[in-house]
Amino acid sequence: MTEGFKPIAITLENCGKTFADGTRALHPLTLEIAASETIVFLGPSGCGKTTTLRIIAGLETPDPGGRVLFDGEDVTALPIERRRVGMVFQSYALFPNMSVAENVGYGLRVRRVAGAEAAGRVAEMLAMMRIEALADRRIDQLSGGQRQRVALARALAVRPRVLLMDEPLTALDAKLRDALRLEIDELLRRLGITAIYVTHDQAEAMALGDRIVVMDHGRVAQVGKPRDIYQRPSTRFVADFIGTMNRINGTVRDGAFVTAAGAIPWREAPPGASEALFRPEDVTLDDTAEAHLRGRLTAAFFLGDRTRLFIDVGMEKPLVTETGARRDFTHDEPIGLRIDPRGLMAL
Amino acid sequence: MRHETPRLILLLLPAGIFFTAFFLLPLSRLFAIGGSGADGFAAYAAIVTDRNYFASLLSTLALAAATTAATLVISGISGVFLQRSRFPGNAILVAMLTFPLAFPGVVIGFMVIMLAGRQGLIGEIALRLTGEKIVFAYSMAGLFMGYVYFSVPRTILTVMAAAEKLDPKLEEAARSLGASTWQVVRDVIIPGLKPAFISAGAICFATAVGAFGTAFTLATRINVLPMVIYTEFTLQANIATAAALSFVLGAVTWVVLAAARTAAGSSVAAAG
Amino acid sequence: MKRRGALFWLQLGFTLFVCAFLIVPVFLSMMAGLTVNYLTGIESGLTLRWVGEVWSGYRDTIFLSMGIALACLAGTLVLGIPAAYALAKRPTAMTRAIEELLVMPVAVPGLATALALIVTYGAAGGFRTSWTFILTGHILFTLPFMVRSVLAVLNAIDLNTLEEGAASLGAGFTQRFFHVVLPNCRTGILAGSLMVVTLSMGEFNMTWLLHTPLTKTLPVGLADAYASLRLEVGSAYTLIFFLMIMPLLLALQAMTRHVR
Ligand SMILES: Nc1ncnc2c1ncn2[C@@H]1O[C@H](COP(=O)(O)OP(=O)(O)OP(=O)(O)O)[C@@H](O)[C@H]1O
Ligand SMILES: [Mg+2]
Numbered sequence: 001m002t003e004g005f006k007p008i009a010i011t012l013e014n015c016g017k018t019f020a021d022g023t024r025a026l027h028p029l030t031l032e033i034a035a036s037e038t039i040v041f042l043g044p045s046g047c048g049k050t051t052t053l054r055i056i057a058g059l060e061t062p063d064p065g066g067r068v069l070f071d072g073e074d075v076t077a078l079p080i081e082r083r084r085v086g087m088v089f090q091s092y093a094l095f096p097n098m099s100v101a102e103n104v105g106y107g108l109r110v111r112r113v114a115g116a117e118a119a120g121r122v123a124e125m126l127a128m129m130r131i132e133a134l135a136d137r138r139i140d141q142l143s144g145g146q147r148q149r150v151a152l153a154r155a156l157a158v159r160p161r162v163l164l165m166d167e168p169l170t171a172l173d174a175k176l177r178d179a180l181r182l183e184i185d186e187l188l189r190r191l192g193i194t195a196i197y198v199t200h201d202q203a204e205a206m207a208l209g210d211r212i213v214v215m216d217h218g219r220v221a222q223v224g225k226p227r228d229i230y231q232r233p234s235t236r237f238v239a240d241f242i243g244t245m246n247r248i249n250g251t252v253r254d255g256a257f258v259t260a261a262g263a264i265p266w267r268e269a270p271p272g273a274s275e276a277l278f279r280p281e282d283v284t285l286d287d288t289a290e291a292h293l294r295g296r297l298t299a300a301f302f303l304g305d306r307t308r309l310f311i312d313v314g315m316e317k318p319l320v321t322e323t324g325a326r327r328d329f330t331h332d333e334p335i336g337l338r339i340d341p342r343g344l345m346a347l
Numbered sequence: 348m349r350h351e352t353p354r355l356i357l358l359l360l361p362a363g364i365f366f367t368a369f370f371l372l373p374l375s376r377l378f379a380i381g382g383s384g385a386d387g388f389a390a391y392a393a394i395v396t397d398r399n400y401f402a403s404l405l406s407t408l409a410l411a412a413a414t415t416a417a418t419l420v421i422s423g424i425s426g427v428f429l430q431r432s433r434f435p436g437n438a439i440l441v442a443m444l445t446f447p448l449a450f451p452g453v454v455i456g457f458m459v460i461m462l463a464g465r466q467g468l469i470g471e472i473a474l475r476l477t478g479e480k481i482v483f484a485y486s487m488a489g490l491f492m493g494y495v496y497f498s499v500p501r502t503i504l505t506v507m508a509a510a511e512k513l514d515p516k517l518e519e520a521a522r523s524l525g526a527s528t529w530q531v532v533r534d535v536i537i538p539g540l541k542p543a544f545i546s547a548g549a550i551c552f553a554t555a556v557g558a559f560g561t562a563f564t565l566a567t568r569i570n571v572l573p574m575v576i577y578t579e580f581t582l583q584a585n586i587a588t589a590a591a592l593s594f595v596l597g598a599v600t601w602v603v604l605a606a607a608r609t610a611a612g613s614s615v616a617a618a619g
Numbered sequence: 620m621k622r623r624g625a626l627f628w629l630q631l632g633f634t635l636f637v638c639a640f641l642i643v644p645v646f647l648s649m650m651a652g653l654t655v656n657y658l659t660g661i662e663s664g665l666t667l668r669w670v671g672e673v674w675s676g677y678r679d680t681i682f683l684s685m686g687i688a689l690a691c692l693a694g695t696l697v698l699g700i701p702a703a704y705a706l707a708k709r710p711t712a713m714t715r716a717i718e719e720l721l722v723m724p725v726a727v728p729g730l731a732t733a734l735a736l737i738v739t740y741g742a743a744g745g746f747r748t749s750w751t752f753i754l755t756g757h758i759l760f761t762l763p764f765m766v767r768s769v770l771a772v773l774n775a776i777d778l779n780t781l782e783e784g785a786a787s788l789g790a791g792f793t794q795r796f797f798h799v800v801l802p803n804c805r806t807g808i809l810a811g812s813l814m815v816v817t818l819s820m821g822e823f824n825m826t827w828l829l830h831t832p833l834t835k836t837l838p839v840g841l842a843d844a845y846a847s848l849r850l851e852v853g854s855a856y857t858l859i860f861f862l863m864i865m866p867l868l869l870a871l872q873a874m875t876r877h878v879r
Contacts, residue, residue: 373732
């Protein structure tokens, strides 16, 4: 089934975007996307993800000086209908005047693919997305999840060179989102297609992306594998946007990071660091004299399999950690903490 | 999408050319001709300085105002009633009330003649009851009746559409606070329908000011502005005056509609 | 069924009265057109004589009106749909002003528009005396209804996304327009078309000034008949007119209710 897909590499060169009203949606951006790679654009609302995707698709032109290359060929001047891309829209953009099968076959129809071949391809796509039974339905007779599948089938039916998806799962409820995420992931790997996926959901980004491009206010904040982005955020913004991050102020002295709440051993501390960052999972409770930090419990949320603790150590924000301990916590009780030095970082 | 402005201009062009050639250009020509008579552009002031014209302007406006008021009251009562009350035959009533939706003015004039003309129903009934025949079709009263006839169907549709969107919870809330039926009507229903009333009323008014067919069918003797213009143009061959008067008439109706559109914030369009 | 208060019956009575006001004259005129002598009443017998008389005398006006209405429909479709599309694609102050301008022929009394056309093109002999002169007026007057009707639907659907969807599948502008845009605004086109045909058939305000003895439309003929012929003939003529626009009106009514 994977035959017919010829994945391509995509290069963005200095692609910026300033809208007619003066909005600077995107600062010049340069990015290499390898063939067959799944790349995810991640960032808060309004950071320019959709704009970037639309530039790649050919729905927007980059500001002068910007270029889009498909396998080295400059496609900047090509409109979307000549770029042979597949696109899944957030609102799906299914045609209400056509049935499911007609929607899926539309790309073949405008390409004048012969009837029998087109019908075969439509059937194949419907089978792949497991929606054969819906072939003759009207679009307004479909559920959200079914529409999503039709949109994917329609985009893939023309065997695009790259698949572009703009928040394809945002309109669905949480359970369905998880199920479809898994399915999309499996599909992308099986087809080996170059895929570009836009989302503001970090879990989705982590699960799907070979690489993630974190964006902030029209700029790229960091590009990297999900693990790198999580474990080695390169900016404050990335550190805060992805997962939960604890931060504590202090100074580096004699191989330790000394704070008002205690000292954390940190041999590789960068000299002059005034702030240490670490994730909740690198923190363990420790009531012994060896505890690194001491503070008082401000809140404890019982989550079932674990309890999430908020500990005041005299900083602006309480530290967060999670524990599997089977005991009750009382407000204001003293808490000792031990930090895994491998999880410590500075910016 | 990209680079589509030239295409959109191209698509707008045919309508634009047609409109410019057959509306804007002729109207500006009309304006110029209005000022080409013996009095020059003072002709435009004639509508207020000339006693006859001014009188017909006033009666035209009075007639339009009366038509609007009567239509709004009638359509308000029946429209809200038909939207709110479900009873057998409701749909048939709505169908009958909106049937004359697109009758042209001439036909409506004839309907008035059927009712209040020399051989009309009202006259016959009055003759039977009182021994005296009532005939008022060929007067201002007949014209008033015709304009109400014309305006009621479309206004009822507008009112029903607006009443459908009224949130019944507001009404229930008012009742729960102890409001009487009349207070609910005054404080909830009428304010809720106000935009619809404004836009429908404006159309009503504009049509009554500019309509010609009904007046033409009823008589040439009714002193409303469109008839005056027609007489000036055909009988007096006084083209400059006719042009000036019709330009003013057009301006009045256009201003009324534009003002209503601003007030109601919705689309207001009239129909002939 | 729940009990109805006095208010209900009062309102119902009022509404029935209004209904009678609107429908009784229609009914009377239909009867009059089929009665031998309206003054004597139905006892004088029913006849198709008046209808026949109208048919032989005014047949041409009926065909001319139909022809003009259809030509007018074609004109408004060709001019109006592209215009509505362009207006929907660019909702700017500029396009709103254009829309406002396009609606002016409806706001400005037909008499004024007709006079304006006559003073500008009256001297163009061939044009002035041909039916296309009337057609021009009708298109001016009905174009806004087509534009608004289509525009309303285009604004209600997510036009840009649908078009982008089609473009992403390789459809060029023409394909997008005919495969996606037109089919999805067909309710607006249909409603607009019904309105255009109905209005064109009944247009009198302009037509009375624009017509020539050789280009009389149905409403012009009606006005003639009302003024100069006996009531029965006028009624028969009206009856024919009703029969012609009845299907249009019923369809229009169904659509209006559907759109609401
Ligand atoms: N056509 C436009 N004209 C002017 N500004 C625009 C236009 N489209 C987008 N913008 C602006 O550009 C910025 C980036 O928009 P973009 O749609 O790329 O954000 P996004 O990251 O996709 O956000 P979201 O997660 O909310 O979809 C925003 O500030 C937005 O308001
Ligand atoms: Mg977006």
